[in-house]
Amino acid sequence: MIRFVVHRVLLIIPTFLGAALLTFTLIHLIPGDPIQMMLGEKVIDPVRKAAMLAQYGLDRPLYVQFFDYLWQVAQGDLGKSIVTKNPVWDDFFTLFPATLELAVCAMVFAIVVAIPAGVLAAEKRGSVYDHALMGAALTGYSMPIFWWGLLLILLFSIHLGWTPVSGRIDLDYYFDEGTNFMLWDSLMSDQEGAFVSALSHLILPSIVLGTIPLAVIARMTRSAMLEVLGEDYVRTARAKGLSGFRVVGIHALRNAMIPVVTVIGLQVGTLMGGAILTENIFSWPGVGSWLVNSIYQRDYPSVQGGVLLIAGLVILVNLSVDLLYGVLNPRIRGRR
Amino acid sequence: MKVRLITATAALALLLGMSAAAEAASTLRYCSEGSPEGFGPQLYDSGTTLDVVRPVFNRLVEIKFGTTDPMPSLAEKWEVSDDGLTYTFHLRKGVKFQTIKGFKPTREMNADDVVFSFNRMLDKSNPYHDVNGGSYAYFEGMGMPDKMKSVEKVDDMTVKITLAAPEAPFISEVAMEWASILSKEYADKLAKENKKEQIDQIPVGTGPFTFVSYEKDAVIRYKANKDYWRGKQKIDNLVFAITKDPAVRKAKLVAGECDIMPYPAAADIDALKANPKLTVEESPGLNIAYLTMNATMKPFDNKTVRQAINMAINKDAIIKAEYLGGASAAKNPLPPTIWGYNDAVQPYPYDPDKAKQMLEGAGVKDLSVDLWYQPVSRPYNLDGKKMGELMQADLAKVGIKANLVTYDWAEYLKRLHNGEAPMAQIGWTGDIGDPDNFLYLHGCGGTGKAPGQNNEKWCNNDYDALLKQGLETSDQAKRVEIYAKAEQLIHDEAAIVPIVHSVVFMPMSKKVQGYVMDPLGFHNFEGVSLK
Numbered sequence: 079m080i081r082f083v084v085h086r087v088l089l090i091i092p093t094f095l096g097a098a099l100l101t102f103t104l105i106h107l108i109p110g111d112p113i114q115m116m117l118g119e120k121v122i123d124p125v126r127k128a129a130m131l132a133q134y135g136l137d138r139p140l141y142v143q144f145f146d147y148l149w150q151v152a153q154g155d156l157g158k159s160i161v162t163k164n165p166v167w168d169d170f171f172t173l174f175p176a177t178l179e180l181a182v183c184a185m186v187f188a189i190v191v192a193i194p195a196g197v198l199a200a201e202k203r204g205s206v207y208d209h210a211l212m213g214a215a216l217t218g219y220s221m222p223i224f225w226w227g228l229l230l231i232l233l234f235s236i237h238l239g240w241t242p243v244s245g246r247i248d249l250d251y252y253f254d255e256g257t258n259f260m261l262w263d264s265l266m267s268d269q270e271g272a273f274v275s276a277l278s279h280l281i282l283p284s285i286v287l288g289t290i291p292l293a294v295i296a297r298m299t300r301s302a303m304l305e306v307l308g309e310d311y312v313r314t315a316r317a318k319g320l321s322g323f324r325v326v327g328i329h330a331l332r333n334a335m336i337p338v339v340t341v342i343g344l345q346v347g348t349l350m351g352g353a354i355l356t357e358n359i360f361s362w363p364g365v366g367s368w369l370v371n372s373i374y375q376r377d378y379p380s381v382q383g384g385v386l387l388i389a390g391l392v393i394l395v396n397l398s399v400d401l402l403y404g405v406l407n408p409r410i411r412g413r414r
Numbered sequence: 415m416k417v418r419l420i421t422a423t424a425a426l427a428l429l430l431g432m433s434a435a436a437e438a439a440s441t442l443r444y445c446s447e448g449s450p451e452g453f454g455p456q457l458y459d460s461g462t463t464l465d466v467v468r469p470v471f472n473r474l475v476e477i478k479f480g481t482t483d484p485m486p487s488l489a490e491k492w493e494v495s496d497d498g499l500t501y502t503f504h505l506r507k508g509v510k511f512q513t514i515k516g517f518k519p520t521r522e523m524n525a526d527d528v529v530f531s532f533n534r535m536l537d538k539s540n541p542y543h544d545v546n547g548g549s550y551a552y553f554e555g556m557g558m559p560d561k562m563k564s565v566e567k568v569d570d571m572t573v574k575i576t577l578a579a580p581e582a583p584f585i586s587e588v589a590m591e592w593a594s595i596l597s598k599e600y601a602d603k604l605a606k607e608n609k610k611e612q613i614d615q616i617p618v619g620t621g622p623f624t625f626v627s628y629e630k631d632a633v634i635r636y637k638a639n640k641d642y643w644r645g646k647q648k649i650d651n652l653v654f655a656i657t658k659d660p661a662v663r664k665a666k667l668v669a670g671e672c673d674i675m676p677y678p679a680a681a682d683i684d685a686l687k688a689n690p691k692l693t694v695e696e697s698p699g700l701n702i703a704y705l706t707m708n709a710t711m712k713p714f715d716n717k718t719v720r721q722a723i724n725m726a727i728n729k730d731a732i733i734k735a736e737y738l739g740g741a742s743a744a745k746n747p748l749p750p751t752i753w754g755y756n757d758a759v760q761p762y763p764y765d766p767d768k769a770k771q772m773l774e775g776a777g778v779k780d781l782s783v784d785l786w787y788q789p790v791s792r793p794y795n796l797d798g799k800k801m802g803e804l805m806q807a808d809l810a811k812v813g814i815k816a817n818l819v820t821y822d823w824a825e826y827l828k829r830l831h832n833g834e835a836p837m838a839q840i841g842w843t844g845d846i847g848d849p850d851n852f853l854y855l856h857g858c859g860g861t862g863k864a865p866g867q868n869n870e871k872w873c874n875n876d877y878d879a880l881l882k883q884g885l886e887t888s889d890q891a892k893r894v895e896i897y898a899k900a901e902q903l904i905h906d907e908a909a910i911v912p913i914v915h916s917v918v919f920m921p922m923s924k925k926v927q928g929y930v931m932d933p934l935g936f937h938n939f940e941g942v943s944l945k
Contacts, residue, residue: 110824121866163546172630243665361657363631
């Protein structure tokens with residue numbers, strides 16, 4: 079088991095380096111530079127522009143900039159944003175709780191709906207229910223996030239007035255010192271109605287962000303369950319007279335969870351990508367929209383730092399999934 | 415279960431909404447279009463950032479709301495020396511700086527604050543010069559480090575600014591946000607606590623609203639400054655709810671979550687106007703969209719060819735198709751809202767037949783030329799591709815084959831400034847209400863060589879002479895005459911094809927009273943109240 083863990087952890091280093099190199103190369107390949115983006119149609123004298131670029135170290139050869147950056151990162155310094163002049167680390171972690179809260183709620187929504195749905199579809203295989211469910215999953219997977227979000231806003235927020243349009247909480251609520259996890263802050267505060275407001279603001283964005291993972295998890299659950307339900311030991315369990323619930327819910331589901339947990343881990347990457355669009359529509363102040371803006375503004379340190387941090391998160395989650403996989407499936411643990 | 419939760423939420427929200435309305439404090443909620451870069455008025459030049467510092471600060475001089483005319487503000491009066499080099503400002507007494515958490519001013523605004531605010535940018539040895547980067551976008555962009563020689567305290571309420579050369583627009587220039595007056599006391603306190611960078615993060619000024627908090631990318635909160643020298647505002651709280659997508663901004667306005675919003679999508683204007691709970695204010699933008707014809711490339715070095723193209727472009731069709739009516743055809747390189755606009759100029763008529771004749775007469779045959787269209791939406795040009803397609807069709811009618819070309823925006827600008835474009839769409843949004851701010855774009859400084867911002871690379875010594883004269887005198891009547899001549903000249907020479915000035919729309923709830931549209935495109939909340 080230890081070898082397994084160590085092996086997995088060591089793999090993080092080349093993965094990180096690869097992510098850093100790829101991001102660095104891509105962002106520098108895009109034409110333009112942060113000074114140009116700030117100027118727009120205005121023109122400044124080339125000498126002054128060169129001086130400004132030099133101020134940010136952008137006049138050095140690319141490989142020098144890259145290795146300098148890696149050395150900086152190795153010491154824990156992600157640099158300063160060219161736009162806000164704040165440390166990238168600070169900018170990212172100010173916004174990260176918002177994205178984390180949304181992503182967790184979206185994932186909870188996806189899992190809570192998808193797994194029972196997938197199990198039921200597997201049990202009632204071939205029925206109308208099965209076809210309807212899988213059809214809905216396919217639709218959910220195919221819908222553009224932006225369109226789906228606007229549609230829900232139009233229906234539930236404007237037409238029916240059941241949910242708020244955007245933001246994390248009603249503008250009247252303000253927490254002086256907070257964790258930036260709105261559900262926690264509002265619950266801990268003594269402001270009436272704050273928690274309900276925070277919760278109501280989470281509904282639509284969670285649904286929108288969670289739709290694709292929901293579809294994928296549902297289908298995965300269904301096919302994993304189908305495979306497991308066909309196994310001999312399940313037939314044995316039924317023959318022994320165990321109740322349907324014990325057979326499906328405990329014995330079969332536990333084994334079906336192995337591929338499903340893997341898929342959930344992979345979906346974290348999708349969530350980070352989907353967060354960008356979802357955050358844009360719902361004016362959700364998270365790292366997704368911060369990252370996109372940084373790209374537009376050619377804010378190199380923010381883009382590089384942001385991608386590294388998100389890559390780190392995805393790597394961490396997948397590492398945990400790999401380790402969890404070892405827990406769920408004892409056969410994996412002892413192997414090389 | 416979910417439905418019950420939603421219904422419960424809705425019921426509770428309704429109850430809360432009713433109880434909130436019953437309370438005294440009034441809050442104006444503005445759905446803003448983007449996140450600010452920071453809260454330092456001197457560091458940044460984007461409209462979005464300047465909007466967020468505007469409520470907090472005042473300048474020596476300010477522009478009277480709804481006009482482009484300067485009026486006294488922190489300076490009650492000023493004198494200009496005869497040679498135009500020395501400006502003496504007499505400061506207003508009784509102006510207090512704001513009190514925020516951790517800072518309470520012990521004195522009123524005086525000359526020390528003014529001198530500090532300017533010298534921070536001008537004097538490289540000032541202890542605050544390099545704080546937060548040392549780069550002052552507007553100050554340096556306008557050439558102030560060379561134009562301003564010194565800023566000195568004469569006595570507690572008098573400041574003298576000495577220039578290197580006469581600068582007629584100077585009074586309008588110190589009305590800009592970069593010339594906001596910061597508190598030296600606050601700066602000193604921060605320096606003592608080793609927190610200098612906070613000066614551009616938690617702003618303290620003399621303005622109508624005191625900064626309360628910024629939730630990054632989400633909400634900016636201000637409350638009314640009860641000591642404001644122009645009088646405490648009628649609204650108690652001002653909130654900027656950052657909402658980047660225009661469709662969502664509209665949804666929030668319609669749902670009543672915001673009271674006022676900027677930059678609606680063109681397609682939504684009619685629906686917003688038809689909504690009984692909303693009004694849509696409009697005003698001509700301080701901008702121009704124009705088409706360049708590179709005077710260093712044949713056949714555009716021929717005046718007749720340039721005039722013919724002016725007659726070939728159908729501006730009304732562009733206004734209808736691209737702006738959905740939200741624009742007005744342009745005949746001059748600056749908009750009618752600026753003083754000095756020469757309305758006597760006769761626009762070139764739309765006459766493709768005559769244009770074709772003129773082109774043939776000039777020997778233009780089988781011309782195939784690259785026409786660059788803007789890849790991004792700009793306030794003056796909402797859809798460059800559409801405009802490009804319409805222009806392509808117009809030019810085809812007069813026998814010119816235009817090939818549509820574009821680049822990534824940064825690349826586009828770089829190449830355009832470099833003189834690589836035969837024909838290109840470009841535009842300009844004014845910084846200040848001074849005609850020179852638009853007209854200087856077409857000058858060559860008397861050198862005969864077009865600088866970067868002269869996109870059409872057209873040089874004319876008479877035009878340059880007029881521009882120079884315009885800057886040398888502060889007599890507005892004289893300047894109007896000079897600029898009228900300049901506009902007639904540029905029109906006769908057909909240096910560019912002016913296309914449109916786009917209209918700026920501002921939808922708001924009918925509850926909002928006293929909001930004045932700013933010709934410079936800023937969003938001003940002083941004097942606004944809620945019914």
